[in-house]
Amino acid sequence: MRSPASDGSVWARLPHELGDAVRPRIPEIARACVDGIAAEIPEYSGSFGRGPTRVAAIEQTRRGIERDIDRVGTPALWQADRLAEFRGHGREAFHNGLSREAAQAAVRVSSRVTWRWIADIAREAGLSGDVLYGAAEGMFADVETSMAAISEGYRAAEAAMTGTGERHRRLLRALLGGRTPAEVDGLIAASGLPVPARLAAVAFRALPGAPEFPPGLLPEHVPADPSGDPPAALTPAPDPDLAGLVGLPAGWTAAVGPLVPPAAVPESFRVARRALELSARGLLDNPGPVVWCRDHLTTLLLLADEFLVSQLASATLAPLSGLPERRREQLAETLLALVRTRGSAPELGRLLELHPQTVRARLKKLGELFGSRLDDPGERLRMELALLAERALPGGE
Template sequence: MRGPVAPDASVWSRLPSELGDAVRPRIAEIARACIDAIAAEIPEYSARFGGGAGREAAIERARRGIERDIDRVGTPAMWQADRLAEFRGHGREAFHSGVSREAVQAAVRVSSRVTWRWIADIAREAGLSSDVLYGAAEGMFADVETSMAAVAEGYSAAEAAVSGTGERHRRLLRALIGGRTPAEVDGLVAASGLPVPSRVAAVAFRALPGAPEFPPDLLPEHVPADPSGDPPAALTPAPDTDLAGLRALPPGWTAAVGPLVAPAEAPESFRIARRAIDLAARGLLDVPGPVIWCRDHMTTLLLLADEFLVAQLASTTLAPLAEVTGKRREQLAETLLALVRTRGSAPELGRQLDLHPQTIRARLKKLGELFGERLDDPGERLRLELALLAERVLPGEE
């Protein structure tokens, strides 16, 4: 299930920005040279890139790709999910255009070789050191390996879709998240040819009415996925790398990534992911973007696993606060939470809450009157902490 991992751009990030500045004005020339070399050396591309609109389109695509790669020079390290998605697209396009897998991979090698020669010459002309040349060579060679792997992956995925393997993969996805018996899963694994890793994370999707279709290149081809299915889902053993493209989900789409679990527990991972989507839709999870990582919200997910039960816990455990209302109640609840968490003194709590110790002492006196010996009991303190945390996330509560 795991495909090629996008290379860390740290090699490029260590190169001086002067290299990018020197290469950037020559990118159009480099792109033309790449396409000319591909047409001259690879017979399957000779007619396609020999002239006319096909040649111009290829040059423009090469120009954009080189420009994107040069933009990595001197920039912070990042995962190149968009880059690999583009090369997977090249592989799919080659398959549907009748170009062989070997030819499209050869095109990657030729283009990389020509680009490297130009970059090396430009670097020397600019007086850059041999260390810069070595660094650029290291980055280029790493890119060639991962680019060719991504091309092969896209090509294989296109073949699989035509041969029906893609459908078998989707059936395996359904079996794993649906909790089918081990015997059924084993049969589907054998039919799909897809190895099942030791740990997987389920992904749930939700699209609002009117949202655009799920973009085809956001997920690597090796990830079993059906974002528009019933239910919409995906499964991956490497969520941090495989799901990097989900940052570009279009408006109206949300994805939730469940915890990493053994394959037999994939239904639980998927259940938690769907629960996270539901809570986010109700505004009960603070999520800055379109992707919800359940691992970042475990406390809230646990507290809201049974909203009725946790509401009862909050209501009964915090009953002594019922005689206090408004701002005063908020202040006492804030101090109570700090107290049961830390068992700190008035000066310590004052520093934590940025309040004068005398203010804290007054609040502690009131809390002592309300809760008495419960504040000294470890089990009661745990109940109070859970109740106070639950009160913060319960819908309709202030």
Template sequence: MRGSPASDGSVWARLPHELGDVVRPRIPEIARACVDGIAAEIPEYSRSFGEDPGRAVAIELTRRGIERDIDRVGTPAMWQADRLAEFRAHGREAFHNGLSREAVQAAVRVSSRVTWRWIADIAREAGLSGDVLYGAAEGMFADVETSMAAVAEGYSAAEAAMSGTGERHRRLLRALIDGRTPAEVDGLVAASGLALPPRVAAVAFRALPGAPEFPPGLLPEHVPADPSGDPSAALTPAPDTDLTGLAKLPAGWTAAVGPLVPLSSAPESFRVARRALDLSARGLLDAPGPVVWCRDHVTTLLLLADEFLVTQLAATTLEPLAGLTGRRREQLAETLLALVQTRGSAPELGRLLDLHPQTIRARLKKLAELFGEKLDDPAERLRLELALLAERALPNGD
């Protein structure tokens, strides 16, 4: 078999060190030529390899690969396992990027052909013998078969994960967030090969129209996930570690992480996460990045769990403020909230609101006229606090 010499490194080991010495300084040029050749000959690669940053990354990866191959010249070493692992990774990445198996294998052939032409020209310029050229050709073309086989293995593994294990994981995910019966879940657990944790957090995803596809590698393989499915979701027992990659979500994507709950409550965690996505889309939840953590917005999520009821609460409880003008109403509402939350004196509220105590006393007098004995009733004070917080959460009366 032609691939056997390359697999044990014997062909490259018989070549003189001089070949590696003359080729090594030219490797950056060879790498650029390989990437340009792939972009020119294979339409599926033209866009990503035709411009930065995709082209720069491809050149650097190609440079490292050629350098590692040339290091085998004159060295009786085995064909590196890590180099084969790289080709398998290329195959997996190609699948997840939507490239065809034929395209990624063609890229290996084009790169090998371009590299061989450069090596042959450099070797002739250096006056190396025809035997050296023949040996290099034999090693390179045998390596093509080995490399293409590794690429195919990686591509097939990614394909199988998507249609096999990956699909079983997604079925289990849907069963858990749908609240299926224990018997149904147990069967899917056995098929998935996953060990279910006692507690999980559900993740809900949303992509705007025109947003790019969900990037591969943002979630660990052990996390059951279907970001582009219906429902678009994931489940994790360790959100703080498993979800760090979501910080790199592309523009147009948002994720919301529900509370960490017992496994049986996964549907509730997912419901809360989807609610957080809805509120975030309306600008009612602030998040510093593309990920909304529900644990940071529990009060708002609770207040807005039923917007109709909370709007009714605000309308009826705060009715005494209805006849006031906008600015005057805002001032009294601000003071009222501070009062029901702290039960502080005028000086204490003045320090809290950065106002003169006399100003606070005037406002307290007006509030006493409007609300009377309600200000002394613990149950009424709670209603007032909830109504005022809800009003803040829905500033435009949404």
């Protein structure tokens, strides 16, 4: 039961020689860790002392130590899947009838045993005291973060058994459904959550055949029902609370709506669901499984009503209709730069990477097509919106 680092920068500063020296000894260290846990913690003595459970514990410990040693000399931050793993240890301890204190003590014992081995190996390899100090610093940080994750998973399992999970789901449904403030306040009080000033709604989408939502990706205090109807979650602190969603398996996508007062949660959820829809159609550029609506507000606004925005584009850009496709693209590109910057031909040329004479020819043609509309601020705004919407719409540039 080894712990991951809460801050990989400590491990990243250690020399590769430390990892090279420790790696061949990891199977021995893992056995020593399990023996130490069995000897010092009565709740583990029976299961870790013999049989298949001992073999499985040694293998799990070996993998954990390998992952830790792989961070030596390699810049890396705490991984969300490792957080989830230690929350899982906490839930597993609860369901196996172990105490939370015993599960946390196992982390301390394992870390202490591992540290003794690493210290001896480092001295044998002739590594400096600074290396030993750095390894100790990294391991102590690991212990604290791992124990907190175990506690969180343990409490989550307790909550599910005592009905807190169900109260959280009721709160989630009430807020998404726009229930009255009095009803919501009562459910917040019953859930045990502090009354949040603002909340972000999270919408989930799973493709047919996708695996079940993995446990442990969301902290226990987040009201969530990712497999419900509709699949959703709520959080007052999206960035830390949703960090684990980077571990969503293939086929799953999540969209995080804007932070809003509790009464406006249905709107946050509506925006998040719209973002999921646009992302599925390839109209939002997001590199991972999580779509943050705050990064796509302009596109979400432009495509809030695709029929109206297409009407705006058709009416506003009518002078460009009938032109050959390539010519229309060139003039639309120049028109967007013009209405955005009101720049001169040389300025637009630098922006578009074109010769000023080419830009002058295009500006002359645009003047013929749009006339005095190019000097009207209101018309220029409509042109900019229409051109941006045209790019964002299916079939746009």
